[in-house]
Amino acid sequence: DIQMTQSPSSLSASVGDRVTITCRASQSISSYLNWYQQKPGKAPNLLIYAASSLQSGVPSRFSGSGSGTDFTLTISSLQPEDFATYYCQQSYSTPRTFGQGTKLEIK
Amino acid sequence: QVQLVQSGAEVKKPGASVKVSCKVSGYTLTELFMHWVRQAPGKGLEWMGGFDPEDGETIYAQKFQGRVTMTEDTSTDTAYMELSSLRSEDTAVYYCATESRQQLVNYYFYYMDVWGKGTTVTVSS
Numbered sequence: 001d002i003q004m005t006q007s008p009s010s011l012s013a014s015v016g017d018r019v020t021i022t023c024r025a026s027q028s029i030s031s032y033l034n035w036y037q038q039k040p041g042k043a044p045n046l047l048i049y050a051a052s053s054l055q056s057g058v059p060s061r062f063s064g065s066g067s068g069t070d071f072t073l074t075i076s077s078l079q080p081e082d083f084a085t086y087y088c089q090q091s092y093s094t095p096r097t098f099g100q101g102t103k104l105e106i107k
Numbered sequence: 108q109v110q111l112v113q114s115g116a117e118v119k120k121p122g123a124s125v126k127v128s129c130k131v132s133g134y135t136l137t138e139l140f141m142h143w144v145r146q147a148p149g150k151g152l153e154w155m156g157g158f159d160p161e162d163g164e165t166i167y168a169q170k171f172q173g174r175v176t177m178t179e180d181t182s183t184d185t186a187y188m189e190l191s192s193l194r195s196e197d198t199a200v201y202y203c204a205t206e207s208r209q210q211l212v213n214y215y216f217y218y219m220d221v222w223g224k225g226t227t228v229t230v231s232s
């Protein structure tokens with residue numbers, strides 16, 4: 001199975017900050033990497049697919065990059081509604097696997 | 108627009124089974140690739156299984172092999188996930204999610220873009 005490792009596990013930031021979350025795969029997954037946002041008590045919401053494609057309806061302050069084993073999710077200017085937990089997930093092979101999550105908190 | 112409506116919360120005793128349903132509207136189930144993901148309290152997302160379009164069959168995570176069964180009733184556009192031999196560690200919110208695919212350049216990319224609201228399953232004696 002492909003292991004996905006996110007860093008950091010938690011992050012404190014302020015509104016307006018630029019934030020980057022990293023995800024590393026245990027083997028090359030090309031660009032088969034998705035990012036999700038989850039708020040407490042809610043289902044995950046797809047932000048980015050294929051490493052860098054923005055899902056319809058997602059604000060342009062979210063962007064993704066990377067290929068192979070190393071990927072990043074960047075939020076260019078944090079908004080109050082962005083404080084949530086973020087997960088990466090590989091769709092290169094089955095079983096699908098998720099990172100452990102990065103909790104983004106208000107500083 | 109695909110929508111997924113899941114069944115209500117369940118409380119089960121250790122050793123029992125639970126069957127969670129996920130009704131599709133807006134599309135027919137045969138057009139979708141259904142997956143199941145769970146989340147224990149305060150923990151991350153855990154993929155349980157789903158349809159692999161590359162292999163054309165439903166694949167289960169090894170952790171759940173022998174205990175989980177995912178089925179579909181195409182007459183009612185409803186997907187089911189049944190988990191048996193429940194233990195306290197199975198207490199979690201269970202989500203169904205459809206996996207879409209998009210062709211970019213010469214490859215298909217897969218992503219879970221529609222999720223149900225989740226079904227809470229509590230296992231307690």
